[in-house]
Amino acid sequence: MRFLDIDHVSKDFAGVSVFSDVAFSIAEGEFVTMIGHSGCGKSTLLNIIAGLEQPSAGGVVLSGREITGPGMDRMVVFQNFSLMPWMTVFDNIRLAVRAAHPDWSRRRVAEWVQRYVDMVGLTGAEAKRPAALSGGMRQRVGLARAFSTEPKVLLLDEPFAQIDALTRGVIQDELVRMWSASRNTVFMVTHDVDEAILLSDRIALMTKGPNARLAEIIPVKVPRPRTRAELIDDPEYLRLRNHILHFLVEAAQRPGAAEVEIAASTGRLPSMDT
Ligand SMILES: Nc1ncnc2c1ncn2[C@@H]1O[C@H](COP(=O)(O)OP(=O)(O)OP(=O)(O)O)[C@@H](O)[C@H]1O
Ligand SMILES: [Mg+2]
Structure with missing residues (x-):
């Protein structure tokens, strides 16, 4: 198949x-x-x-x-960084992880999110909102968010x-x-x-x-x-x-x-x- x-x-x-x-x-x-x-x-x-x-x-x-x-089995990253503007970097990624894994504990979700934040070099920027980020940083959030849900x-x-x-x-x-x-x-x-x-x-x-x-x-x-x-x-x-x-x-x-x-x-x- x-x-x-x-x-x-x-x-x-x-x-x-x-x-x-x-x-x-x-x-x-x-x-x-x-x-x-x-x-x-x-x-x-x-x-x-x-x-x-x-x-x-x-x-x-x-x-x-x-x-x-x-569906959650497919995640899209667009060129215009479609992040939630009112949410922090951490929360933008967390939203997706929670949607993908509704059964996970808060702690497990938080650890998972941090792993992806670190992976794209955004350690320290977790509490920033998209407006405070450069284009490159925003796109890193988008990529971290997409990869963190491990879509098909x-x-x-x-x-x-x-x-x-x-x-x-x-x-x-x-x-x-x-x-x-x-x-x-x-x-x-x-x-x-x-x-x-x-x-x-x-x-x-x-x-x-x-x-x-x-x-x-x-x-x-x-x-x-x-x-x-x-x-x-x-x-x-x-x-x-x-x-x-x-x-x-x-x-x-x-x-x-x-x-x-x-x-x-x-x-x-x-x-x-x-
Ligand atoms: N919703 C729509 N209604 C009508 N025409 C559309 C719609 N979406 C796309 N098109 C048309 O379909 C064609 C293909 O558009 P598409 O955006 O898929 O191209 P693309 O290959 O991604 O181009 P680019 O490299 O510029 O992003 C274009 O002529 C566009 O105007
Ligand atoms: Mg196009």
Whole structure:
């Protein structure tokens, strides 16, 4: 039985196809990333897996059960750090842990929360509210909250998009560590090719929308553990990176459109990442 099966999913909005016939599956413990141009439907697919959107055709099956709505077996981290603004760092994470484990004692919950606070380097910031945190710190809370509930599937939608490049690198390393310790099943959407290679077991490439398709799924054969520093000298990394960048430019319908659009959507140079 497949663990997470995206079974020929299509999505239309008002009769216009966003993507169609997307079919792949994710094994338990696997980290799969999706890359594609803005508007190809990555967030829509992630939201369908989360149960927040319904597919127009096809379906998503998790551990043999079709997804019909949101559930505690899937946790989402969005790029806009959806924390409860009136709650402290500690309470934001505690809320999720208590929901996932209603039978746990207060003490057990508190110890568990502290473990994840420490894991993302927020020790000492437990009593702060989101407004008093930097973007990077907020996103750490979001990641700690998601991992702390040990969901069957973690869904990450460009979790680092609003974070400056230096902080992003640090949090990516933390994510690698958390994932290595937990071996959660992860589906992540990103625009950052380097990030995708650093983190993923496989990378799914979408063609440009509307009516986007899944073009290919590339296995990342760079050995783990991976660090950003070592990656840049790895020939397999360079080969993959070229392949993906080439795909993204080729998949554009108008010459030059890809670079312009990507630069606009990320605010970064197209030669650095997508
Ligand atoms: N609720 C909605 N109603 C109508 N159209 C929608 C809705 N949600 C998304 N769309 C459209 O579906 C398409 C795909 O959107 P989606 O947000 O999934 O793209 P994306 O690949 O995540 O893009 P980005 O990289 O910019 O985040 C877009 O054209 C968008 O306008
Ligand atoms: Mg999106």
